[in-house]
Amino acid sequence: MKNKLLSFPKLVAFLFLLLMAIIWVVPLIWGLVTSFKGDMEFKTIGFKFLPVEWVTTNYTSLLVDNDSTPLLHWFFNSLIISVVHTLLVLIVVSMAAFAYGRLHFKGRNALFLFLMATMMFPGVVNLIPLYKIVDSLGWVNTYWAAIVPGAAGVFNIFLVRQFMVNIPIEFDEAARIDGAGDFQIFFRVVLPLLRPILMVVALFSFTGSWNDFLWPSIVFNDIEKMPITSGLQLLQGMYTAQPTLLMAGALIAIVPTFILYLFAQKYFLQSMSLSAGVKG
Amino acid sequence: MEAPVKVIEKKATFKRSKKRTVNWTxxxxxxxxxxxxxxxxxxxxxxxxxxxxxSWDLVGKPDFVGLANYKEILWQKDSSFYTQFHNGLKNTFIFVLLSVPSCIIIPLLLASALNAKPRFHKLFQSIFYMPTLFSISAVVIIWTLMFNVNQGPINNLLGKSILWTGSQPYAWATLVIVTVWWGIGGNMIIYQxxxxxxxxxxxxxxxxxGANAIQKFFKITLPSIRGQILYTVVITTIAQFNVYGQPLMLTAGGPTDSTRVLLMDIQQNAFGSGxxxxGIASAMAFILGLCIMVVSLIQFLFLRNRD
Structure with a gap:
């Protein structure tokens, strides 16, 4: 009797989650199967969930290099931008966090507090001048426009610095007694121990950069140079009448982050609570 | 930025003469x-x-005009920027009011259900989190077809032919549904x-x-996680104020500009064709930024003061 009572909430929870999971999964499955439908079939036959005839023409016509919608090109643009952006963030953030968390210098706390305070400023205000600065650097329509400005963020420094608090300062001191300087302590002692949090920073920098939408749509108008998010917007404008083709494009665009999620799910799920725990 | 650095330099040279050389590392x-x-x-x-x-065209030199831009968008009723700004800001607020509660309550329900650790809860968790990692342009393309009038599964399931993205109140509904589907993963994990x-x-x-489940939820659960609720309410609100991709690609601001949000106007005025x-776009952006800061502050004080 007691067992049954205990399992009742679990059953309710299960049914609720199942219903919601169906709502969550159906668009993806529908998108996937639709991307294998022929354009004619989709438009002429009434509503059918599965394709009558499975075709790959949507993918092949998108992936064949054409000048007006070079999807493969966009894909690699995004890849380069996201990877380099992530590396840049890792370097800049770990160095800064090390200095604010471990080294002593005049004005350190004031400077760090100032940086924290700027997080309150809403980013929309800087959009227009940021374009002007990027333009005067000659970066419009170059990868740099999408790689560098995003590394200005302060939150990651905060996150890594908080994590560093849990690394005993005795490690540094021991190394210092052995004659290590700040650089050696950073590279040999602290950096290896920061791996879990840097993993989190890397994953979020990569996905954030891969999925960024507004900024790339401003700094890229050269079709050859744009990342895939802007490319999809362009694609949507050109092929409104060919939804099955659009669907194939959208699915290609989510492949990298999807694969990343399959392999690094644990880190993604841990990281959210990590970043909230720090703040909350 | 400049001031603190200079102070440090002065003190540093002073110290150097007294003790040892300053460490610049x-x-x-x-x-x-x-x-x-x-x-x-x-x-x-x-x-x-x-x-x-x-007054600025992004190319030449900005001409100082004082408060003229603000006056124009806030009070000059015959200006098209006045109409644009008021409509855009109003729609942005509507979107925030519609989407933020959903982006708090739904993940909270999901997290509570997941916390009961039913069968497959790990799998469910991954499913709800996953869309967070997709770009908004891909998400919108997928959902545009879900809401398609004739070929979309939703209308076919309901047996209706609702013009989801092209008529109200359905246009708001589609925007909120897509936003919730896309973006609740983070909040859910935080609540879990x-x-x-x-x-x-x-x-x-x-x-x-002898407390029942509802009493337990309101008397124990909610008070215990107030810190996280506060945090998620603030960051979700900031995120939704910056809404752009969904109305741009899903409804194109329509029908008749009823879902056209302020960021679309800012983008259009500053970077659109022509x-x-x-200058006007910056004034719009500044007021939007001000709104975001003020609302965050109110939320913070309101949720804090209940202690």
Whole structure:
């Protein structure tokens, strides 16, 4: 009797989650199967969930290099931008966090507090001048426009610095007694121990950069140079009448982050609570 | 930025004569970030505020015009920018009001259900989190077809032919549904961690007192995770104020500009085809930024004061 009572909430929870999971999964499955439908079939036959005839023409016509919608090109643009952006963030953030968390210098706390305070400023205000600065650097329509400005963020420094608090300062001191300087302590002692949090920073920098939408749509108008998010917007404008083709494009665009999620799910799920725990 | 650095230099030279040489290595570590931060965040913010007091086409020199831009968008009823701004800001607020509660309540329900650890809860968790990692343009393309009038599964399931993205109130509904589907993963994970941290004895004590599930939720669960709720409410609100991709690609601001949000106007005025009206756009951006700060502050004080 007691067992049954205990399992009742679990059953309710299960049914609720199942219903919601169906709502969550159906668009993806529908998108996937639709991307294998022929354009004619989709438009002429009434509503059918599965394709009558499975075709790959949507993918092949998108992936064949054409000048007006070079999807493969966009894909690699995004890849380069996201990877380099992530590396840049890792370097800049770990160095800064090390200095604010471990080294002593005049004005350190004031400077760090100032940086924290700027997080309150809403980013929309800087959009227009940021374009002007990027333009005067000659970066419009170059990868740099999408790689560098995003590394200005302060939150990651905060996150890594908080994590560093849990690394005993005795490690540094021991190394210092052995004659290590700040650089050696950073590279040999602290950096290896920061791996879990840097993993989190890397994953979020990569996905954030891969999925960024507004900024790339401003700094890229050269079709050859744009990342895939802007490319999809362009694609949507050109092929409104060919939804099955659009669907194939959208699915290609989510492949990298999807694969990343399959392999690094644990880190993604841990990281959210990590970043909230720090703040909350 | 300049001032503190100079002070440090002075004190440093003073010290050097007295004790030992100053260690410059900390500055080697912070400088790369400080340079990027100054050039791509601090300077643009300050410049953006200045620009809002000028007339500027993004190319030539900004002309200082005082409060003219603000006067025009706030009070000059015959100006098209007045209409644009009021409509855009109103729609942005409508979107925030519609989407934020859903982006808090739904993940909270999901997290509570997941916390009961039913069968497959790990799988469910991954499913709900996954769309967070997709780009908004891909998400919108997928959902546009879901809501398609004739070929979409939703209308076919309901047996109706609703013009989802092209008529109200359905256009708002589609925007909120897509936003919730896309973006609740993070909040859900935060709530799960928070719920896990509530001591089990609280609930056991409540059971002894004969409390029911609803009482337990409002008297134990909610108060225990207030910190995380506050955090998620603030960050979700900020995120939704910056809504752009969904109305741009899903409804194109329609029907008849009823879902056209302010960021679309800002983008259009500053970077759209034709001559740039960056001064007006900056004034719009500044007011949007001000709204975001004020609302965050109110939420913070309101949710804090209940202690």
């Amino acid at each position: 900390p500055w080697v570590f912070v400088t790369p970030h400080l340079v990027i931060f100054s050039l791509f965040f601090l300077v643009p913010i300050l410049y953006g505020i200045y620009i809002s007091f000028t 961690a928070a719920l896990n941290g509530i001591p089990k004895d609280y609930y056991e004590a409540a059971d002894v007192d 001559q740039s009206i960056a």
